[in-house]
Amino acid sequence: MPDQVFTPTITPDRTVEEYKSGVKPTWCPGCGDFGVLNAVYNALRGKGYAPEDVVLVSGIGCSSRLPFFSSTYGFHTVHGRTMPIATGIKVGNPDLKVLALGGDGDAFAIGGGHFIHAARRNLDVCYVIMDNSIYGLTKGQTSPTSMVGFVTKTTPKGTPDRPVNPLQLAMASGATFVGRAFSGKPKELADLIVQGIDHKGFAIIDAYSPCPTFNKVNTFKYYRDQAVELPREHDASDVMQAWARAQSTDPVYLGVLYEATGEASFEDHIASAHSGTEADVPRVISSILERYS
Amino acid sequence: MPDQVFTPTITPDRTVEEYKSGVKPTWCPGCGDFGVLNAVYNALRGKGYAPEDVVLVSGIGCSSRLPFFSSTYGFHTVHGRTMPIATGIKVGNPDLKVLALGGDGDAFAIGGGHFIHAARRNLDVCYVIMDNSIYGLTKGQTSPTSMVGFVTKTTPKGTPDRPVNPLQLAMASGATFVGRAFSGKPKELADLIVQGIDHKGFAIIDAYSPCPTFNKVNTFKYYRDQAVELPREHDASDVMQAWARAQSTDPVYLGVLYEATGEASFEDHIASAHSGTEADVPRVISSILERYS
Amino acid sequence: MARQDLVIRIAGEAGEGVSITGQMVTQATARAGYYVLTDSVPPAEIKGGYSFYQIRLSEKRLRSRGDSVDVLLAFNQEAFENSIEHLRHGGILIYDSAELSPPESDRYRSYSVPLTDIAKNQVELALSKNMVAVGAVAGLFGLDTEHIHRLLRESKLAKKGEDILNKNLKAVDLGYQYVSERVAERASLEVRPSKLEGRIVISGNHAVALGALVAGCRRYAGYPITPATDIMEFLADELPRVGGAVVQAEDEIAAIGMVLGASYAGQKAMTATSGPGLSLMTEMLGLASMAEIPSVVIDCQRAGPSTGMPTRHEQGDLNLAVYGAHGEVQRVVLAPASLMDCFWTTIAAFNLAEEFQIPAIVLQDTVLAVRTESIPQPDLSTVNIVNRQTFAYRDAGDATEPGYDAASGPERYLRYQITPDGVSPMAIPGTPGGAYVATGLEHTQAANTSSDARNHAAMTEKRFRKMDGVLAKAPPAHEYGDPSAEIGFLTWGSTFGVVAEAIDKLAAQGIKAHALAPRMVWPLPTHQIDPFLKNKRIVIVPEVNYTGQFANLLKTHYQHVEFTRLNVYGGQPFSVARLIEAVVPNASTDVAATREEAAAHA
């Protein structure tokens, strides 16, 4: 098995239909996740990947159901463990195209620790966080990106916790591509996903994906009012500019806030550490036995 | 029990000896942690706290043994869980003086997720990370603050992971006090701990504390060469300045890089949510029973 | 002649409609003096999809949801398809004629009720459809609509203005009227209310939360998870009213960590979760045992393994609760067997945790978590609250005084003192002279670390001695049926309720049976089980899992008793019929095995 290698197939003239699994999404009508799903379909089509060369990895949450709606391979893991499993898949077979997906709770609450480390490893994975500032699947509790004072049944007096800033968190952890998008602009989102895939190293995209059922604050309208494209002059290679625009809450900026190019990916490091292949197994074992004799 | 309340005793004329437990530190000769321990003694003495009003909370690691050497209360928890337990203690009794302590592995590897959330809660705790860029207790493996290329037995070709920036991570997570210190300057460290204690909200101090046994790179000499005090003009209230100086690696800056004052602490939020006390229990229970009848 | 009981299922799309209708009927029914007990699919995962709310009412105390449905109210086609096989032969189907037109069948009588139409055209408020449904259901068994009217007037609806309220009242009446004029079988559906007073209608999870509040729990930390979240939601409302606090943690490890921290600081604290969360707490629970920190964990068991079927029932976490630790730990595991028990068992958990400074795990299960039931208001005057033994500062300077002596210095306080019962007084931070370091490392009596062999052995024994005390304080087991019977059911959790009904049914057939359900499932309360086993020829151990976790636990102690395992594992509770079948194979009972169970028997 270790020698199973393949060259991913790229076919430019694919259709979106080829990426659909035939399973009907179970999301509520009006859920932002539909837009993200469409953007994922379109991004994959744009890349022309064969569905079998792609793995969508997710956690647990409404958003994390996405892989079931796609004809690619998928791994719907457990809550918060999207990153470790995506890491394992990429380390297991660096030729696979791995897209990670999931909710804000999955990524930043229970998965917060793994997020930091996936970023600092600079794993060549694009991670789209479907950020609705709420726990959708468990029916509406405060999430790490909810605003201070956000009222839910578990925080009836409003949450006291200051929101995590996903973009700054990614930058502080060494991520090399940091973007923000909005499910209400699925074309731009699809473009951003393509850029994230093309980027060598860890690409994080915080995608606002409203939950009309449980979050009555961060709605489509809210983001339409609040979110603007990055100004033309924004220099994504300048970490200080990126940090400053990530800090802004009014407006919030959409697009590639930060990108560092030319950095080695985790996969590069692994490959460069190799001093042999499967063919060397007998030789290596002999040399070990000799060493111990 | 819920009504056990007390007013912390402050006695200004205490001696350092009063904070020693009589247990001899088990650290290797020359370990940076001795300097941190002394700074902790001095900071507590400076505050004049009664030892029984103080709880030192730690995880697992060489550094995390510190509470055993102090005459205060202590909780030597499990690896990486310093923050949840410190949170519980403060929420359990907000009058206690809680100082958290531990290693870089404890704080940023296994404890990385909790670190983010302790910061965003703005818990009124001062957290001193004894940062030696190595796992000391397990005999020398790469830690999240080790530099790229750092060679250990688990990373014989040098670690591929980019180091976490503890200060930026804290800022991205909403910490309101972010400082850096060096065990080789214990007086300044003690002062910084006092400032961290005095700060209302979460104070994180990344304290370089070399491990001469296993880290032959980040030595006392290394930090003496590399670390300088913040320039006089540094404005700790300016998050952009703080971010920029936290970004710098040559030199690295010592002192309070960032402080936001006047923010409500987690304990403030909890107190402000209270609409009654233990005395209201019978009334509250009656009203619940009525509601359900 | 009035019926003994009636089972009504309201089925439709997951969301507010089904549960609002169900809850309103339940409340009104209880107000009218009936015993009432419900079942439902817990808050659905994502909106949409099939969902139901099942209400059973009776003049007498109820113990299970009922094997089959007498009246099915179907809001849509999917609901009809999923529920119809649960309708008993000769049952009644009510459906919204605007949404579906089910086929005729001689298995049931069906009535179309134009719920949507009445709401739209007669009430002129489309949203009042659910109230038309409530009225229709009331009309079926003759529930006085006055109870519904009063509930509506007390509800949030009343604040929406006179017009809205009146329209809703009218909707109820129209639904009632429609049904009472058309459904011929009405008389056969009548159930007499009981005349009991002073009852509350509460869900199992809320009973747990109320129990915690009464037991003295003042800190809660948790991470949302089905079907445990409403415990947190209840306490998030109530604890701040008594100076307490609820923290939404970043994950379950943090939640249990906060509980340990708060308890170390002197508070009674708890968390609630379900299987995945309990799995994550494994390491921290070991710390709780080793550092001897009182702590309570409610595990609302759902169908596993892994994420499994989050809204389905299973008694699958017993092994984890008992054995889930590296090294060897002391803990108590309790399981409520009825809704009332959710309240009392939670209190017992706090008391045992406090007295013995150990973690107590309550194995709630999905059936009880989501069940709403009318129960007698718990008699708070009988509540016994236990607090941990604390270390107190004595400044007497009197060396003859046992305990701490200020002059002798802090060495005198032995946090982990080796005592005959294994319990050592705990110093709460802030107590002078009590300073110590709580630790998960093996330690001496004075809480210093030690790898000494003699010390480890002695400390292990000290900690395990506490388990004897725990056993002596075991809350009484549930018993049902005829103690002289040779057929015994030894069970746990909500399965006990179904067993009790089965025993009644067997008794009616002249078959004697006897049931025992220990509320403390670990350590094994052999002093409760021994007398039960004495005269038994057959001991059946029914549980909703595949491997027979409780049966295996029993076998580790009872080497010479033959336990007959009886397991269903389809994510559904036992039916009464299945249990009867185990005693009287091929018995033709009047209840049809449900589809789920048919599958799960295999």
Added chain:
Amino acid sequence: MARQDLVIRIAGEAGEGVSITGQMVTQATARAGYYVLTDSVPPAEIKGGYSFYQIRLSEKRLRSRGDSVDVLLAFNQEAFENSIEHLRHGGILIYDSAELSPPESDRYRSYSVPLTDIAKNQVELALSKNMVAVGAVAGLFGLDTEHIHRLLRESKLAKKGEDILNKNLKAVDLGYQYVSERVAERASLEVRPSKLEGRIVISGNHAVALGALVAGCRRYAGYPITPATDIMEFLADELPRVGGAVVQAEDEIAAIGMVLGASYAGQKAMTATSGPGLSLMTEMLGLASMAEIPSVVIDCQRAGPSTGMPTRHEQGDLNLAVYGAHGEVQRVVLAPASLMDCFWTTIAAFNLAEEFQIPAIVLQDTVLAVRTESIPQPDLSTVNIVNRQTFAYRDAGDATEPGYDAASGPERYLRYQITPDGVSPMAIPGTPGGAYVATGLEHTQAANTSSDARNHAAMTEKRFRKMDGVLAKAPPAHEYGDPSAEIGFLTWGSTFGVVAEAIDKLAAQGIKAHALAPRMVWPLPTHQIDPFLKNKRIVIVPEVNYTGQFANLLKTHYQHVEFTRLNVYGGQPFSVARLIEAVVPNASTDVAATREEAAAHA
């Protein structure tokens, strides 16, 4: 007459000195053709503190570290104090006169050897003290110093220049000379070497790592923890040499997650940890069972609970390995019983994990983890490697062909196909037509989510059917002693080695005994245990834990067998004496119970 065996303990401050001296003696002894077996305190937690390295050598195969010490070499006072009670009556104490002057005693003969002095003044290289010690030890039992010289020449020292090397060689000779001129009992210490060839000297953890490499493991993810870290360190060196990779994860949850990810992607992968890490992996291991992902976890058991005593021995994680999951899972738990077994059992773990697509847990223990032993070089030609059944793309378009048919579309691939043996071929990403979503939710054969009761029941049964296959493929159990004996020891893990020695000793006293140690401890290999139990009158179950975890596991299956539990729980392994005592109470054996054990008997 030469002795059967000799036990030498080198004791001093934790750090390089003790282990370098010990390792050098061990290597040279093995080169000289002796069987050699060591014990030591695992890499200490923080530098300093007491540490020892114990070497037992013999002409015959050894199975335990030896109950008592024949020769104690004490580097300092603390080492003397901690070790002296392990020295047998009439044993020999060698100490560094510069560091301590122990009292005279008639329990032992003592010799001062001026290690420091010789190194400083005669060799003129203070650092050579350890080599003086090595020479001194060699001199005691007549080990040819040529073996040591050769090791030094092959070592890193040789690169430090001729002068340094020569000084070290001289140090060895001076130590040898000093002892041979002074120690009167030398003749009585002589042990004859065996003449076996082709042996390797390896530690238990390295044998595990080597086994993994041979089994086809190409990905490793782990988080450092005592006493497991050296498995990771070994593979960090070796895997990149064969195109593999090691990832240092941020915690144990991430480590097992990476293992599952890599395995999903088609690699054989593993992680190694000890108790605290295994606890943290509980949830993820449930996912592995549910999503059916082959995976291997090495758990180097240490003394618990919680952080416990990280450098001490205990067989305390069996419960967690077997039962540590919410819901009900399929896994295999193996335990090596000897050093050689560490190699083979790891291979068996991979084979079982692959064949049945389940997690396999290897319960390594501290005794084996840190033991170094001379063992025959494993015969790689007998290694059998099993790979998972994979789904292969067949573009035949031939509908009669079983398996995938391109024309029929991806629905045709059933990842979780219900098969007679429960095993369903696994598609590896990149395989056309094999796309599926691995999930921890209950799922249909086609890997879609489902809460259907019939489906859950059928899937539960499918998954559990795999356990029958696992049993059929159980690696053979270890057996020792006389099968006709009525006294049986049923044990597991490293305890088996001590049991085997006890059986030899009992045989010498004319008492017949028989031992069995299944290498597969879960599922219970009853086909191996049944025949063993057949003629037994007494079945003793010795294990290093308090509650008798293996005994309890046995009881869940064997209802009518009386198992006699025998437990020590001081963080130390069994002594031979303790086991003999269990059979022949108050037997006066020639071995003294060690202090640790004396404590742990209670």
